[in-house]
Amino acid sequence: MTTLSVEGLRAGYGGGTVLHGVDLSVPSGTALAVLGRNGAGKTTLVHTICGLIKPRAGHVRLDGEDLAGRPAHRVARAGVALVPQGRRVFASLTVAEHLRLSRRKGDWTVPRVLELLPRLDERRRHRGDQLSGGEAQMLAIARALLTQPRLLLLDEPCEGLAVDLAERVRAVVAELARGGLTVLLVEQQPEHALAVADRVALLADGVVASTHTADELRADPSLTDHALQVAQH
Ligand SMILES: Nc1ncnc2c1ncn2[C@@H]1O[C@H](COP(=O)(O)OP(=O)(O)O)[C@@H](O)[C@H]1O
Numbered sequence: 001m002t003t004l005s006v007e008g009l010r011a012g013y014g015g016g017t018v019l020h021g022v023d024l025s026v027p028s029g030t031a032l033a034v035l036g037r038n039g040a041g042k043t044t045l046v047h048t049i050c051g052l053i054k055p056r057a058g059h060v061r062l063d064g065e066d067l068a069g070r071p072a073h074r075v076a077r078a079g080v081a082l083v084p085q086g087r088r089v090f091a092s093l094t095v096a097e098h099l100r101l102s103r104r105k106g107d108w109t110v111p112r113v114l115e116l117l118p119r120l121d122e123r124r125r126h127r128g129d130q131l132s133g134g135e136a137q138m139l140a141i142a143r144a145l146l147t148q149p150r151l152l153l154l155d156e157p158c159e160g161l162a163v164d165l166a167e168r169v170r171a172v173v174a175e176l177a178r179g180g181l182t183v184l185l186v187e188q189q190p191e192h193a194l195a196v197a198d199r200v201a202l203l204a205d206g207v208v209a210s211t212h213t214a215d216e217l218r219a220d221p222s223l224t225d226h227a228l229q230v231a232q233h
């Protein structure tokens, strides 16, 4: 079964096109990382998948149902959750309030997410602006899980975190993937992608240039060179 299938996806801003026909698929219960340099269009890709940007062409199929062009709230209701770049937690809401607001009925309950992310339990009464970057990232993940996603999108979740916290975040995402959640992670750093993903798609020049198993990339790290090299001006 394929949870997410993206075909010929084109999107951009104003007169500029960023995604020139992206194809990728994420089999159910697996984790795919999309790797690309800064400005490659990773955030544009996840925003287009979750309906924040309207695609100009192409398909976004979730369990076979085409969601392309639907507004974000309907894509969310269909079971797509985004952990956004920069976490985006509310400064004035406490951890407990964030969790209450995100909660929908389903297998992911507040006690279950707090068991997965025990640090949040200790921080229940703290406001968003009192959290460290790592704690805010855990909260962003908790919030997404409480919406009971079929597909979890994560946009550079380790960005700006100290090494030990980045490792903790990676371990949590890897545990979710091992537990059967379908994950699409966009990343700039191969080591973060490889810590979590079964397969890695390389995004360059607005298309997926190639897709590799994690083992293939570990064996030949130079495969990522084209996707990660800084653009020539
Ligand atoms: N809101 C926006 N308006 C116009 N251009 C944008 C906007 N957001 C991103 N871009 C441009 O789209 C391209 C891809 O950006 P983005 O998807 O954020 O890349 P990444 O997440 O891989 O760093 C970049 O050239 C960026 O400048």
Ligand SMILES: [Mg+2]
Pocket: 042, 043, 044, 085, 155
């Ligand atoms: Mg980005």
